[in-house]
Amino acid sequence: xxxxxxxxxxxxxxxxxxxxxxxxxxxxxxxxxxxxxxxxxxxxxxxxxxxxxxxxxxxxxxxxxxxxxxxxxxxxxxxxxxxxxxxxxxxxxxxxxxxxxxxxxxxxxxxxxxxxxxxxxxxxxxxxxxxxxxxxxxxxxxxxxxxxxxxxxxxxxxxxxxxxxxxxxxxxxxxxxxxxxxxxxxxxxxxxxxxxxxxxxxxxxxxxxxxxxxxxxxxxxxxxxxxxxxxxxxxxxxxxxxxxxxxxxxxxxxxxxxxxxxxxxxxxxxxxxxxxxxxxxxxxxxxxxxxxxxxxxxxxxxxxxxxxxxxxxxxxxxxxxxxxxxxxxxxxxxxxxxxxxxxxxxxxxxxxxx
DNA sequence: AACGCGTGGCC
DNA sequence: TGGCCAAGCGT
Numbered sequence: 243x244x245x246x247x248x249x250x251x252x253x254x255x256x257x258x259x260x261x262x263x264x265x266x267x268x269x270x271x272x273x274x275x276x277x278x279x280x281x282x283x284x285x286x287x288x289x290x291x292x293x294x295x296x297x298x299x300x301x302x303x304x305x306x307x308x309x310x311x312x313x314x315x316x317x318x319x320x321x322x323x324x325x326x327x328x329x330x331x332x333x334x335x336x337x338x339x340x341x342x343x344x345x346x347x348x349x350x351x352x353x354x355x356x357x358x359x360x361x362x363x364x365x366x367x368x369x370x371x372x373x374x375x376x377x378x379x380x381x382x383x384x385x386x387x388x389x390x391x392x393x394x395x396x397x398x399x400x401x402x403x404x405x406x407x408x409x410x411x412x413x414x415x416x417x418x419x420x421x422x423x424x425x426x427x428x429x430x431x432x433x434x435x436x437x438x439x440x441x442x443x444x445x446x447x448x449x450x451x452x453x454x455x456x457x458x459x460x461x462x463x464x465x466x467x468x469x470x471x472x473x474x475x476x477x478x479x480x481x482x483x484x485x486x487x488x489x490x491x492x493x494x495x496x497x498x499x500x501x502x503x504x505x506x507x508x509x510x511x512x513x514x515x516x517x518x519x520x521x522x523x524x525x526x527x528x529x530x531x532x533x534x535x536x537x538x539x540x541x542x543x544x545x546x547x548x549x550x551x552x553x554x555x556x557x558x559x560x561x562x563x564x565x566x567x568x569x570x571x572x573x574x575x576x577x578x579x580x581x582x583x584x585x586x587x588x589x590x591x592x593x594x595x596x
Numbered sequence: 597a598a599c600g601c602g603t604g605g606c607c
Numbered sequence: 608t609g610g611c612c613a614a615g616c617g618t
Contacts, residue, residue: 286614293604293613327602330617364616384614404597407615431614440612441607473610500601545609547601586603 244416245395249453253394254419254426260449261429264436266291269298274424276350276375277308277339283367284335288328291435297326308350311336312343320504321583329504329585334362352376365407374424381414382427383407386434392466393438393456401466474550478512480522481553481591483539484531486560490579491531494570500549506588508571512554522556529568533558540594544587555591 245253265271268291270282281301285294301322305311311319316336323332338360342350350371351357358368369382383391388401391410399406419426437444445457456462484491493508495501508529513521519536526533539555563573574582579592 283614288601288613288615289603290605290613325603327604328615330601331615334616362616366615370614382614385612386614402598428614435614471611502601544602546603548599549601 243395244413250417252453253417253450256449257429257433258419258422258425261425261432265428265432266436269295269302274375276352276371277311278302279371279375280350280363280367281335283370284331284362285326287331287367289326293326297323308339308348309343312340312348317583324583325586325589327586330502331362333503337361338363350375352378354378354380365411370427373418373427377422377424379415379418379420379423381411381418382431383410383414384431386431386438387414387427389440389466390430390434390438393443393462394450394454396455396459396461396465398465398467400469402469472548474545474548476550476552479551479553480510480512480518480525481506481555481588482508482510482522482525483555483557483595484508484526484533484560485557486563486573489563489573489575491560491567492572492574492579492582493568494572500546501585501587504585504588505582506584507555507591518554518556522558526558529571530565531558531560531568532562532565533560535559540591542587542590542594544590546587551587553587553591555595557595 270278272278282294282298285298304322305314314336316333319332319336320329323329341360342348352372354368354372357363357371363371366382366384369380372378372380373382385401388407388410391397391413392401395413397409399409417426433449437448443462445451445454445462448454448457451457456465482491491508492505495504495506497503510521510525512518518538522536535558537557539557541555542553544551544553576596584592
């Protein structure tokens with residue numbers, strides 16, 4: 243059910259007016275450089291504004307232009323992303339930026355069909371870049387917008403479903419103005435971030451309260467509806483701290499799956515029914531590591547989106563450092579560990595071990 | 597279509 | 608304190 247033309251006009255006017263008075267002064271709002279907008283949208287995927295800001299500032303300092311990023315190495319880009327999470331975003335962005343330089347003369351495509359082909363740019367990011375940087379009338383429906391629409395129009399569909407986002411995009415198309423599509427899209431998101439928040443929406447300060455179906459019915463706390471996600475599955479994991487003469491063995495993780503392609507300590511699952519020392523010793527034997535003096539150095543827990551690692555860190559001394567290294571393993575001097583990009587779970591471990 | 601993919605902040 | 612999230616995308 244689409245909003246009436248009268249309702250649509252009220253929403254456009256009130257939202258744009260409210261946004262122009264209340265918009266936050268964020269680093270990516272300094273100008274409309276498509277590269278700056280693009281980077282911000284990728285970093286902001288599933289990530290809070292306050293978390294992103296320092297990463298964004300540092301990243302822009304290190305890679306001020308699209309060409310600078312295209313000319314960087316993968317290691318540099320991932321290092322700049324270290325700690326931000328969802329690391330495939332960095333790899334996809336880097337790959338896409340290189341493609342823009344190679345195939346589009348270094349200009350971010352302004353056509354929906356073209357930009358949508360780039361890695362890491364889905365329906366939301368496409369709409370955000372095109373509307374904010376190029377003033378195109380394309381919807382940008384993210385979690386904020388879905389929450390706002392759910393409440394404004396009392397939509398009870400599960401916002402975790404793909405079909406719901408398409409429904410919301412149809413509504414957005416009916417609302418988005420010719421004059422300032424980028425401001426309007428950002429106004430919707432800003433309203434979701436500042437007023438129409440998940441927990442306790444500030445309906446008394448809402449510029450579109452008068453046309454909000456949920457507010458009228460007292461349903462703002464019941465909406466949006468969203469399927470609960472399963473709790474992370476616990477896994478017992480061992481980190482091997484394999485040392486020799488001031489050096490440590492590190493492992494590059496597989497190119498797919500959790501922390502894909504990231505550096506870490508050699509990591510393996512605890513085998514049920516075995517002691518820690520048995521599993522550790524079997525692991526070292528299997529890898530051909532001549533290790534001795536096994537010793538538990540500490541424990542930590544780390545919760546990912548769907549895994550809960552219960553980690554035991556076990557140290558062993560490598561007696562013969564010139565043994566043939568397993569694939570994707572390297573020796574690193576302890577003081578050089580900081581030069582490499584480790585995801586946070588390993589940084590937490592290293593903090594305890596060093 | 598449903599699931600895998602990080603992290604930190606919030607109450 | 609731990610469950611719930613926060614400007615999604617790829618498969």
